[in-house]
Amino acid sequence: MGEDRYEALRDDRGNKDRSIARPGGGTLASAGTETEARAVPGHAGEPMLIGDAMTGGYGRGADILTECTIAVDRGKISVIVGPNGAGKSTAMKAVFGMLDVRAGQVRLGGRDITRLTPQARVAAGMAFVPQTSNIFTSMTVEENLEMGAFLRRDDIGETMEQVYDLFPILREKRRQAAGELSGGQRQQVAVGRALMTRPTVLMLDEPTAGVSPIVMDELFDRIIEVARTGISILMVEQNARQALEIADTGYVLVQGRNAYTGTGAELLADPEVRRSFLGG
Amino acid sequence: MDLLNAFVAFANFVLIPATAYGAQLALGALGVTLIYGILRFSNIAHGDTMAFGTMVTILVTWGLQGMGMDGIGPLPTALLALPVGIAACALWLLATDRVVYRFYRAQKAAPVILVIVSMGVMFVTNGVVRFVIGTDDQRFSDGERFIISARTFREMTGLEEGLAFRTSQGLTIVVAAVAVALLFWFLNRTRTGKSMRAFSDNEDLALLSGINPERVVMVAWLITAALATTAGVLYGLDKSFMPFTYFQLLLPIFAAAVVGGLGSPLGAIAGGFVIAFSEVTVTYAFRKVVSYLGPEEWSPDGLLQLLSTDYKFAVSFAILVIVLIYRPTGLFRGKAV
Missing domain, CATH: 3.40.50.300 (P-loop containing nucleotide triphosphate hydrolases)
Structure with missing residues (x-):
């Protein structure tokens, strides 16, 4: 474990960007x-x-x-x-x-x-995907998506299917903890979570x-696909x-x-x- | 050599008491770990929170007993009073949150400041409890005392050693199992429970997802009240209630939460049993068990007790120190203190 052991000694509370949720104002x-x-x-x-x-x-x-x-x-x-x-x-x-x-x-x-x-x-x-700490690592892929849709009270099943169609690998790994996925897959979870609010x-x-460059090309392709849906x-x-x-x-x-x-x-x-x- | 008697003696003096004690510690540690996961500080006031909830439960129990109740069948009356104790404890915790913790949360105070703040809350809670119920030992158990008494067991089996299984011990194990099952169902299956895990995992992202932090904090206090009061009442039924003892319980409970991994509910349960079994095993005099295992003339002269029960807290301390040095994140990879 070596270095890894002390990672938790640091404050890993959020993505170290207090401004993300500016306190006060707007309930x-x-x-x-x-x-x-x-x-x-x-x-x-x-x-x-x-x-x-x-x-x-x-x-x-x-x-x-x-x-x-x-x-x-x-x-x-x-x-x-x-x-x-x-x-x-x-x-x-x-x-x-x-x-x-x-x-x-x-x-x-x-x-x-x-x-x-x-x-x-x-x-x-509006939906925002921060650069780092943009997923709930201890929760499953599906739970990440559910949390993305927390504000919605209607049926989220359809949106979730759309996200799974966009990122088929996530459907396969939906019961797995998001923190166990590879870098590219984590980014897909992060984007998927953001899409769950059905943003404009x-x-x-x-x-x-x-x-990696291959994953990068793939991500860009997906981003173009998202844009085609009108977002x-x-x-x-x-x-x-x-x-x-x-x-x-x-x-x-x-x-x-x-x-x-x-x-x-x-x-x-x-x-x-x-x-x-x-x-x- | 008499394996059977040796085992019965071991079960009677170590296995059963340690299991019950472990379940009580686990319930306590769950409350600590929950507050740590959501509010990000080690709640020093937890032992006295347990005392507060238990105190209310005892007062209500006495009231019921005064009205002529003597247990619900074989079960203690305190079980009926428990919901009232939980409700009162929840009100007390929400009041301290409103008056004290919320201020520091708004300031985005560092966790270490909140720890000291919770120490202040501990002193106040402790004072209130002593003022209301006094500093003495209180007993409030009624109903059937034993599920199996040592004498019945000897008559049933014809063994030399007796095995006693008290109602409070059985009740502790059953109630703890139900409480833990409910808690895990809540955290893993309900929307609110999942939002609490999300908040504990990544606070900023949870806020971005529209999770209301004040609601998460409130639910965390409510669950803590239920867990702490239940743990306190079970401990009180099993042993007895004394404010000072409950304050002292803080140490093994913290050790359990840290050993398991702070912020990990599964870890809190495992930690509770690790601490309980270590404490009971190290302070138990093994002479009787050992003398059953060997020929009579080999029977040891000493008690074969590693540590006097007066030093039982040293066990929690030692485990705490060892874990913090060699595995600061605990058995289940929680967060380091």
Whole structure:
């Protein structure tokens, strides 16, 4: 066991990101009304989800994002790429309400949700898959999915079947503890858990971190499939080239600002972007 | 050589008492491990929580006895009073949570601070119990005393050794088994139970899934009240009730929870029996058992007792220290303290 023995000495309470469930504000009881808000039609030409000119940072700290805009259309895939420390994950967390947006707005289906807590945003139709600690390791695959649908009081069987159809390996391993699965399978559980709320927007923080290239391709294929069902996908990726290949819209961030924005193909073709971020 | 008598003596003085004691410790340790899993601190007040619930049960039992009850058939009246004790204990725990723990939870206090806070709760609970029922030994058992008495057993079998099986021991084992089965059913099969496991596993992800933390905490206290009171009443029926003894029970209960792996319900049960059997085995004088096993002239002069019963707590302590050094996560891979 060696090193492993002391792992539990560390606090493994959550994913070490207190901001995920920002305390205070927004009770879960309001979930019902939030769900109704989903039906509100967006403005003409308004994307499904948009973080509009967001400026903000953690707590009282300095601004990390400066007038950063991230958007995703219904059923499309938006990818945030950029060098280390560019604020990619921060931009996504800002959209999800995990840090203070001091200027700018976040709108979901045309409704201003800038002041909602992350939990309230889940009820409003957003789903978030953190980069790490994104599954309940001690629970079975099926229980993970059940917990994903905790807010729902209707029959979840159908959604669960859809998730199993999307990730057939999970159906096979549904009685197994999620913590015993391989890295790629864990990511599938994490995505499946997030899909159980039947979200309109699925947000993924580096879904392919730490998985092999083959598994990565497979995960990207699945993500495209999810998008085809009408769910908007916003993701942060380290593997910029592969991610831009499947992206409808790509955002290159540098120091918390929008550096380049365009379709995935445009960005891949842009000599400036290639030289700076894609290694030639 | 007389294997049969040796075994009967062993069963009478070690096997049966240790099993009953183990079941009581297991119920206590389940409460500790549950609070640790959900609220993430070691609840020092647990022994006195048991005392509080037991105290209320005793008062109600006395009331019933005063009205002329003398056991429910062969079973003790306390069983009838137990639900009242559990309810009162639950109210007390929810009140302490509302007044004390909730404040520290809102501050996101470190676990070590909550441990010290729970020590304060322990002193207050302890004071209340002593104030209400006094510091003396209290007996409240009635009904049939034995399922099998030593004399009946000797007459039945014709053996030299007697084997006594008391009602309180049988009751302890049965009630503990039912309580554990109910708890596992709840945790593994119900929506609320699963949400508690999810909360214990990954708090942030549970919040993201829409699990209400305050509700999870409340249910954890309610279950703890039921487990602690049941454990306390069974211990009191089996031995006797004294506030100080219940405070002391904290040590073997903690040792059981840690040996099993904090946060693991299965571990708490295993730990309870490990501690109980170690304690009883080490402090039992084996002279009688050994003298049955060899020819009479080989019979030992000494008592063959490893440790005087006065030092029984040293056993829990020693096991605790050994486990913390060599396997801090316990037998069932819980969390390290």
